[in-house]
Amino acid sequence: MDTIRVRFAPSPTGDLHIGGVRTALFNYLYSKNKNGKFILRIEDTDEVRSTKESVEVILSAMKWLKLSWDEGPGNEIREYAPYYQMERKEKHIYKKYLDELLNKDLAYPCYCTTEEVDAMRKEAQKNKFPPKYDGRCRHLSVEQRKQKEVEGKTAVIRFKMPQGGSTVLDDLIRGIVEFDNSLLDDFVIMKANGVPTYNFACVVDDYLMKITHVLRGDDHISNTPKQIQIYTALGWNMPRFAHLSMILGPDGARLSKRHGHTSVLEYRKEGYLQEALINYLVLLGWSTQDSQQIFTIEELIEKFSLERCGVSPSTFDTAKLLWLNGEKIRAKTPLEVYDLFVDWLKYTNNESLISGWDKDLLKQAIALEHDKIRLLKEIPSLVDFFFVKEVDYKEDAVMKTLLSEESKVFAEMVLVESANRLLEKEDFSASSLEQYARDFAEEKKIKTGQVFHPLRVAISGRTQGPSLFHMMELMGKDEVIRRINVAINKFFRK
RNA sequence: GCUGCCAUCGUCUAGCGGUUUAGGACAUCGCCCUCUCAAGGCGGAGAUCACGGGUUCAAAUCCCGUUGGCAGCGCCA
Numbered sequence: 253m254d255t256i257r258v259r260f261a262p263s264p265t266g267d268l269h270i271g272g273v274r275t276a277l278f279n280y281l282y283s284k285n286k287n288g289k290f291i292l293r294i295e296d297t298d299e300v301r302s303t304k305e306s307v308e309v310i311l312s313a314m315k316w317l318k319l320s321w322d323e324g325p326g327n328e329i330r331e332y333a334p335y336y337q338m339e340r341k342e343k344h345i346y347k348k349y350l351d352e353l354l355n356k357d358l359a360y361p362c363y364c365t366t367e368e369v370d371a372m373r374k375e376a377q378k379n380k381f382p383p384k385y386d387g388r389c390r391h392l393s394v395e396q397r398k399q400k401e402v403e404g405k406t407a408v409i410r411f412k413m414p415q416g417g418s419t420v421l422d423d424l425i426r427g428i429v430e431f432d433n434s435l436l437d438d439f440v441i442m443k444a445n446g447v448p449t450y451n452f453a454c455v456v457d458d459y460l461m462k463i464t465h466v467l468r469g470d471d472h473i474s475n476t477p478k479q480i481q482i483y484t485a486l487g488w489n490m491p492r493f494a495h496l497s498m499i500l501g502p503d504g505a506r507l508s509k510r511h512g513h514t515s516v517l518e519y520r521k522e523g524y525l526q527e528a529l530i531n532y533l534v535l536l537g538w539s540t541q542d543s544q545q546i547f548t549i550e551e552l553i554e555k556f557s558l559e560r561c562g563v564s565p566s567t568f569d570t571a572k573l574l575w576l577n578g579e580k581i582r583a584k585t586p587l588e589v590y591d592l593f594v595d596w597l598k599y600t601n602n603e604s605l606i607s608g609w610d611k612d613l614l615k616q617a618i619a620l621e622h623d624k625i626r627l628l629k630e631i632p633s634l635v636d637f638f639f640v641k642e643v644d645y646k647e648d649a650v651m652k653t654l655l656s657e658e659s660k661v662f663a664e665m666v667l668v669e670s671a672n673r674l675l676e677k678e679d680f681s682a683s684s685l686e687q688y689a690r691d692f693a694e695e696k697k698i699k700t701g702q703v704f705h706p707l708r709v710a711i712s713g714r715t716q717g718p719s720l721f722h723m724m725e726l727m728g729k730d731e732v733i734r735r736i737n738v739a740i741n742k743f744f745r746k
Numbered sequence: 747g748c749u750g751c752c753a754u755c756g757u758c759u760a761g762c763g764g765u766u767u768a769g770g771a772c773a774u775c776g777c778c779c780u781c782u783c784a785a786g787g788c789g790g791a792g793a794u795c796a797c798g799g800g801u802u803c804a805a806a807u808c809c810c811g812u813u814g815g816c817a818g819c820g821c822c823a
Contacts, residue, residue: 362821471817
């Protein structure tokens with residue numbers, strides 16, 4: 253059994269989007285599972301829309317996702333290079349097979365203008381036929397062709413589709429799908445500018461790169477009969493095809509820009525982890541028998557199989573992605589989260605957010621808030637109060653725990669007494685501080701909460717936060733007392 | 747319009763003829779834990795398996811049809 257070879261072949265006309273990542277991921281997992289090769293090929297034959305920037309974006313996104321390719325840009329294997337279709341075109345790779353098709357009379361030049369072809373399609377559709385080119389240049393004589401050339405007409409090359417019969421696709425995910433050839437038209441395989449079209453270049457490259465399995469989005473399924481016919485015409489062995497179900501937006505339409513974030517980069521900017529995105533995406537269209545939800549990449553490689561890929565489209569659900577991101581963050585050590593956070597700041601050019609922050613304090617603060625973090629971008633707002641000179645006292649927090657009718661009776665007393673007593677305190681560990689607060693509540697015959705809450709707000713400015721006493725321990729005696737006094741002066745000594 | 751694909755809780759899904767009072771996960775609700783917020787634990791609600799016909803002793807599971815959704819129909823990929 254030969255080793256399997258799969259590829260991901262994006263066209264560099266924009267960012268790498270979620271659907272593309274899913275296709276790349278399934279190809280990656282399949283190749284790793286089968287101990288095969290994962291190839292990256294750039295399909296840049298659309299000269300108008302392809303950009304160098306987009307190539308860079310796609311490459312860096314793939315790297316961030318750790319979807320590493322065995323062959324492709326930056327990883328050129330002489331036998332199959334280059335991996336950019338325009339470079340392959342320059343090397344006349346497609347020309348050779350185009351000529352072969354022409355010589356065998358399996359393709360022909362077509363001189364029709366875009367307007368003429370459009371008119372044919374409209375006419376066909378009007379008569380309830382599928383819109384197609386009517387093949388009028390198919391039978392032009394050599395003289396007629398010469399005449400057109402003399403007239404200065406430019407030609408595209410069209411492929412001669414068999415006129416009858418049907419083309420059968422044996423899809424690894426969907427099974428047998430049959431297409432009636434009479435519904436398919438003589439499609440263009442080389443544009444007037446000499447560049448091959450997708451359906452042709454794709455077949456030639458897949459063949460030359462010895463691709464054994466083509467895993468791609470369902471939206472390509474109607475291209476497949478055309479490609480199968482090219483393989484047949486050239487007498488080539490075909491790869492196996494597997495068409496993955498689509499990813500939909502909340503409204504049921506294919507996920508696109510209007511649904512909000514579709515670029516991987518946007519998720520990275522939001523503070524999602526690479527692992528979370530991968531794990532979430534694999535759940536859309538693939539599952540295990542026991543419905544396991546959380547996987548490491550090693551587990552995915554081990555367990556992945558085409559047999560367990562679903563056929564129905566699935567809706568992208570940000571809520572579940574968010575949950576998974578929290579899970580992935582919790583699965584890491586606080587120090588790892590700190591490193592990821594620093595990387596994220598760098599990536600988003602947000603390093604100024606933590607300028608002046610003590611790094612050791614930050615690491616420990618992250619540890620205290622560890623299981624609350626769902627997105628890396630939430631970290632600053634979770635721990636910033638540790639680092640500020642002026643505590644930002646949230647109005648509702650102050651009103652509720654310091655100045656309300658019920659709380660003001662004891663809040664001032666708790667703060668004033670604590671400021672004094674804590675000054676005397678030698679042991680500022682969390683456990684000792686907690687003991688202090690509990691003893692204090694008992695002594696004053698008030699509830700523990702009536703001690704804890706005012707202290708929390710005085711120190712952090714808010715009602716939510718990490719464990720109060722760990723927070724105090726981390727902040728240190730001087731700072732804690734300073735803040736308590738600031739609060740006293742601010743709210744009770746006006 | 748034509749062709750193709752798809753159809754199980756709000757969402758992702760398990761299920762591949764009887765073991766199903768249809769299981770899990772997210773979201774949601776409640777309880778517990780608890781110094782707050784989370785996390786965690788426990789539990790609830792939530793799917794006449796799109797609809798209609800068959801086949802069968804037996805169907806969410808097989809077949810046909812209907813409806814609906816989506817995709818494709820480019821000198822884009």
